[in-house]
Amino acid sequence: SFRKAVAIAMARLAVLLLSVGVCALIQPVRLLDNGLALTPPMGWLHWERFVCNVDCGSDPENCISEKLFMQMADVMVEEGWKEAGYEYVCIDDCWLAPSRDAQGRLQPDPKRFPSGIKQLARYIHSKGLKLGIYADVGLKTCEGYPGSYGHYDIDAKTFAEWEVDLLKYDGCNMPNWTLYAEGYINMSRALNQTGRKILYSCEWPLYESSHQKPNYTAIRQYCNQWRNFEDVFDSWRTVQQIIDLTSGIQKQIVPAAGPGGWNDPDMLVIGNFGLSKDQQQTQMAMWAIMAAPLMMSNDLRDIDPQSKELLQNRRVIAINQDPLGMQGYQTMKANSFEVWERPLSGGKMAYAVLNRREIGGPGFFPFTAAVLPSKKICFPQCNVTQVLPKYQELGVQTSDSKLTFLVNPTGTLLFTATPVTGRPSTQQDWVWPMDFEKQKKGRDPNL
Amino acid sequence: SFRKAVAIAMARLAVLLLSVGVCALIQPVRLLDNGLALTPPMGWLHWERFVCNVDCGSDPENCISEKLFMQMADVMVEEGWKEAGYEYVCIDDCWLAPSRDAQGRLQPDPKRFPSGIKQLARYIHSKGLKLGIYADVGLKTCEGYPGSYGHYDIDAKTFAEWEVDLLKYDGCNMPNWTLYAEGYINMSRALNQTGRKILYSCEWPLYESSHQKPNYTAIRQYCNQWRNFEDVFDSWRTVQQIIDLTSGIQKQIVPAAGPGGWNDPDMLVIGNFGLSKDQQQTQMAMWAIMAAPLMMSNDLRDIDPQSKELLQNRRVIAINQDPLGMQGYQTMKANSFEVWERPLSGGKMAYAVLNRREIGGPGFFPFTAAVLPSKKICFPQCNVTQVLPKYQELGVQTSDSKLTFLVNPTGTLLFTATPVTGRPSTQQDWVWPMDFEKQKKGRDPNL
Numbered sequence: 001s002f003r004k005a006v007a008i009a010m011a012r013l014a015v016l017l018l019s020v021g022v023c024a025l026i027q028p029v030r031l032l033d034n035g036l037a038l039t040p041p042m043g044w045l046h047w048e049r050f051v052c053n054v055d056c057g058s059d060p061e062n063c064i065s066e067k068l069f070m071q072m073a074d075v076m077v078e079e080g081w082k083e084a085g086y087e088y089v090c091i092d093d094c095w096l097a098p099s100r101d102a103q104g105r106l107q108p109d110p111k112r113f114p115s116g117i118k119q120l121a122r123y124i125h126s127k128g129l130k131l132g133i134y135a136d137v138g139l140k141t142c143e144g145y146p147g148s149y150g151h152y153d154i155d156a157k158t159f160a161e162w163e164v165d166l167l168k169y170d171g172c173n174m175p176n177w178t179l180y181a182e183g184y185i186n187m188s189r190a191l192n193q194t195g196r197k198i199l200y201s202c203e204w205p206l207y208e209s210s211h212q213k214p215n216y217t218a219i220r221q222y223c224n225q226w227r228n229f230e231d232v233f234d235s236w237r238t239v240q241q242i243i244d245l246t247s248g249i250q251k252q253i254v255p256a257a258g259p260g261g262w263n264d265p266d267m268l269v270i271g272n273f274g275l276s277k278d279q280q281q282t283q284m285a286m287w288a289i290m291a292a293p294l295m296m297s298n299d300l301r302d303i304d305p306q307s308k309e310l311l312q313n314r315r316v317i318a319i320n321q322d323p324l325g326m327q328g329y330q331t332m333k334a335n336s337f338e339v340w341e342r343p344l345s346g347g348k349m350a351y352a353v354l355n356r357r358e359i360g361g362p363g364f365f366p367f368t369a370a371v372l373p374s375k376k377i378c379f380p381q382c383n384v385t386q387v388l389p390k391y392q393e394l395g396v397q398t399s400d401s402k403l404t405f406l407v408n409p410t411g412t413l414l415f416t417a418t419p420v421t422g423r424p425s426t427q428q429d430w431v432w433p434m435d436f437e438k439q440k441k442g443r444d445p446n447l
Numbered sequence: 448s449f450r451k452a453v454a455i456a457m458a459r460l461a462v463l464l465l466s467v468g469v470c471a472l473i474q475p476v477r478l479l480d481n482g483l484a485l486t487p488p489m490g491w492l493h494w495e496r497f498v499c500n501v502d503c504g505s506d507p508e509n510c511i512s513e514k515l516f517m518q519m520a521d522v523m524v525e526e527g528w529k530e531a532g533y534e535y536v537c538i539d540d541c542w543l544a545p546s547r548d549a550q551g552r553l554q555p556d557p558k559r560f561p562s563g564i565k566q567l568a569r570y571i572h573s574k575g576l577k578l579g580i581y582a583d584v585g586l587k588t589c590e591g592y593p594g595s596y597g598h599y600d601i602d603a604k605t606f607a608e609w610e611v612d613l614l615k616y617d618g619c620n621m622p623n624w625t626l627y628a629e630g631y632i633n634m635s636r637a638l639n640q641t642g643r644k645i646l647y648s649c650e651w652p653l654y655e656s657s658h659q660k661p662n663y664t665a666i667r668q669y670c671n672q673w674r675n676f677e678d679v680f681d682s683w684r685t686v687q688q689i690i691d692l693t694s695g696i697q698k699q700i701v702p703a704a705g706p707g708g709w710n711d712p713d714m715l716v717i718g719n720f721g722l723s724k725d726q727q728q729t730q731m732a733m734w735a736i737m738a739a740p741l742m743m744s745n746d747l748r749d750i751d752p753q754s755k756e757l758l759q760n761r762r763v764i765a766i767n768q769d770p771l772g773m774q775g776y777q778t779m780k781a782n783s784f785e786v787w788e789r790p791l792s793g794g795k796m797a798y799a800v801l802n803r804r805e806i807g808g809p810g811f812f813p814f815t816a817a818v819l820p821s822k823k824i825c826f827p828q829c830n831v832t833q834v835l836p837k838y839q840e841l842g843v844q845t846s847d848s849k850l851t852f853l854v855n856p857t858g859t860l861l862f863t864a865t866p867v868t869g870r871p872s873t874q875q876d877w878v879w880p881m882d883f884e885k886q887k888k889g890r891d892p893n894l
Contacts, residue, residue, distance in 0.1 A: 048806060048807075050807070051806060235805040235857075236682070236683060236721070237684065273724075274683070274726070275723055276720055276722055276723050278720045358680045358721055359498060360495075360496065360497070361496055364505075364506075409719070409720045411720060
């Protein structure tokens with residue numbers, strides 16, 4: 001509706017004021033003008049599950065080849081992934097031939113991609129999906145294939161000619177770290193100039209952050225998503241690490257996220273071998289709260305029904321894809337519990353309660369709206385819906401209601417609250433990460 | 448058969464010669480003369496899952512109370528646990544009243560154990576199961592309840608009067624670490640003197656090892672099992688840590704294990720929240736290879752079918768309970784794979800192949816008997832049976848056979864090999880951990 005659209009626009013304006021500052025009003029906010037990633041991109045990326053497996057001789061089903069991406073595309077259409085919103089089929093490192101062609105263009109390994117990338121893109125497009133490709137801003141990719149350094153324009157043009165829809169742009173083997181900003185900006189401009197809408201996935205802050213604080217205002221202007229931290233592995237250890245690093249710098253990175261540009265905590269590893277059922281739910285819930293790109297890395301041809309159901313959970317995806325596009329943040333830590341909140345469109349709020357304890361049985365989390373930093377949402381009343389571990393309508397609550405939730409060790413409770421009566425909740429009712437410390441001190445100690 | 452019994456006895460003698468040295472022939476090998484734990488004890492222990500939950504008011508179903516142990520005993524009989532071999536129902540810390548009774552005896556918390564321990568033991572016995580209890584060699588238990596320090600005789604007598612069958616003896620709050628040996632020996636003697644067969648589970652080496660190298664020859668003389676490392680949690684991190692610490696000191700601890708006394712890597716946490724399916728299989732397989740006591744800590748009243756099936760897997764339990772009673776050891780590490788071997792009775796051998804990689808898909812492990820340190824077992828032929836991830840007869844193999852196994856990241860392949868023709872394999876064909884380095888150097892580098 002028009003009213004809703006205006007409300008969202010106003011909210012977005014508030015976000016921009018808070019996030020990119022007054023400068024944003026003077027110069028164009030986004031220099032990468034592709035209109036993409038208005039909600040976090042969703043798709044599949046080969047890296048975590050298939051890494052740099054180039055041995056098609058002895059492992060033809062799992063090596064990095066055009067067949068692998070075609071099969072994933074087939075399954076994505078047949079098994080409900082596309083319908084759930086997963087759209088990009090993405091190649092990572094190790095697709096390239098060892099050298100550029102006679103015209104100086106990147107070329108795929110001829111044995112593993114005999115039809116060429118353009119043909120692969122057409123196949124993917126024929127399925128109603130989009131193709132992602134990988135390159136590196138430096139001299140070589142992380143696995144030693146040709147890098148794009150000094151070839152930004154020609155590589156962007158090549159990708160556009162091939163009708164590629166996304167570029168994951170890695171940052172290995174840069175001659176000097178001070179060149180990262182320039183390199184990432186150059187490729188952004190080169191992609192923009194092709195006229196083709198190519199989603200631009202950067203690793204700029206990841207590679208820069210060991211040398212200086214990344215400038216997220218700039219990064220947001222040039223990238224559709226950007227990695228801040230090291231690779232996720234098929235392990236709870238790395239999922240936890242990413243969650244902790246995110247909350248550790250949330251004041252810097254949360255304001256940078258919004259329609260068109262997102263913090264990227266890396267792939268979903270649900271459906272593989274290293275996460276328990278509860279840990280899988282935690283990754284899914286937290287990637288939704290963090291407004292993260294949902295790029296699965298798993299074998300969709302052979303995935304257990306439980307993982308599939310979780311990855312296709314419409315209610316969790318709806319939180320991730322909320323059109324307001326505000327990233328959530330951690331607002332509380334107590335007794336091994338962590339509470340994260342994400343403001344959603346329509347004055348709703350999503351909450352994730354993580355039980356970080358790795359011993360004992362399920363932990364009691366006493367929910368009273370009054371203890372939540374965004375407590376006004378339930379004043380006078382709110383409607384509470386549990387989304388994970390399973391869907392359950394919990395009905396109308398007031399700020400005095402007491403609900404007791406049980407949260408499994410390493411698991412997460414995900415729920416939403418919607419204001420039901422009285423004045424609609426506004427941006428001012430929400431506690432921003434940057435104000436959280438202040439608010440905490442000011443709050444009634446009895447709460 | 449008599450032949451088999453003689454063979455086993457001879458093999459055991461070889462173990463004793465290797466493990467406790469010549470002294471063993473001069474003085475009695477075991478001073479704790481209860482005839483128990485001829486194979487690793489099996490049962491259930493409350494700690495990891497129920498910790499020190501004493502809040503029966505708000506959590507009556509999960510608090511440490513007589514009801515909890517009675518319910519577990521009921522389920523153990525009803526749901527096939529007893530039949531699979533799980534026998535001991537064990538209380539851990541937090542069962543005690545805050546002080547001793549007027550006669551100086553330990554007493555249970557009267558609200559949570561209103562019928563008393565003797566009554567509870569009788570209930571457990573009526574189910575054909577055994578009751579384990581917990582105390583501490585120091586001034587207080589780890590959670591601050593009365594310790595046994597200076598009360599060894601009266602406490603042993605109390606436990607015997609209550610008809611308790613197992614004592615887990617913790618080591619918190621000792622006035623001085625030099626007192627551990629004396630304390631653990633005193634309780635061993637006190638238990639022995641009661642005349643009741645009480646399985647004695649020590650934490651002596653764990654508490655001593657930060658100060659000096661534990662004397663495993665002595666420990667084996669006084670304890671039926673002993674903890675070497677810190678507590679397991681509901682986490683892959685701690686399971687891995689225990690596996691790594693075990694291989695790190697295997698030359699010290701493996702020879703100490705055998706009928707009557709076992710290294711205790713702590714509880715099985717399968718059926719809880721923190722381990723993936725593959726990680727659960729790894730714990731089960733490795734606890735079998737390590738000849739570990741199988742003490743589950745989980746909620747048997749509410750356990751998923753997959754975990755239950757794994758914990759009750761007869762073939763894995765048979766490896767754990769092998770009558771020869773030799774603990775397995777790590778014999779190989781290459782390309783993120785680890786190979787562990789355990790000699791079994793009848794000249795058989797059990798193998799565990801762990802994939803420690805936490806990225807990518809299932810890893811190829813090329814099995815040729817020739818690469819195994821105990822390769823002679825397949826010379827000229829052996830019969831190979833896969834036990835985990837699922838049971839499969841792999842038929843007769845020779846030392847030249849090539850089998851390719853796929854092992855999931857964080858998962859384990861468990862199989863056995865039985866010599867089928869030619870001379871029976873003997874102790875001399877096996878590579879002992881203490882000889883492993885030597886053997887490795889001497890072996891054909893092409894293998």
